[in-house]
Amino acid sequence: MKYLISYHVYAGTVAWLLMRLCGIVLTIYLACHLGIIFWFGKNSASFTTFLHISEHPGIRILETFLIWTVCYHAGNGIRLILMDLGLGIRWQKPLFVAIMMLSLILTIFFVYLR
16 A cells, blocks of 8 residues: 555656647547548538537637647657657656647647637
8 A cells, every 4th residue: 555655756757648638639539530521521511510510619618728738649649750869868757748738839829829
């Protein structure tokens, strides 16, 4: 029991877990996106209905989360390439923090452009 309570979470573990979760979310989004294009793209009336649905505030929040997911997944992929090349092994935690901050900044930027 002592080991369960004193478990330390490392930056690499969190980065690994978030990378997997983001990959799953992006895969589900891609399947939904293709399905929506297939079903609502058949005529202009159904597509107009979809555009009205997409203006809902809940959808906007999900879009913001999607933007962060893409930014984090791409940034962490670059971090992993650096690790594979042996360039970022010493800086694993600072790179993780930088990727998180950059993802947040890019998300705010892209949401502001919308």
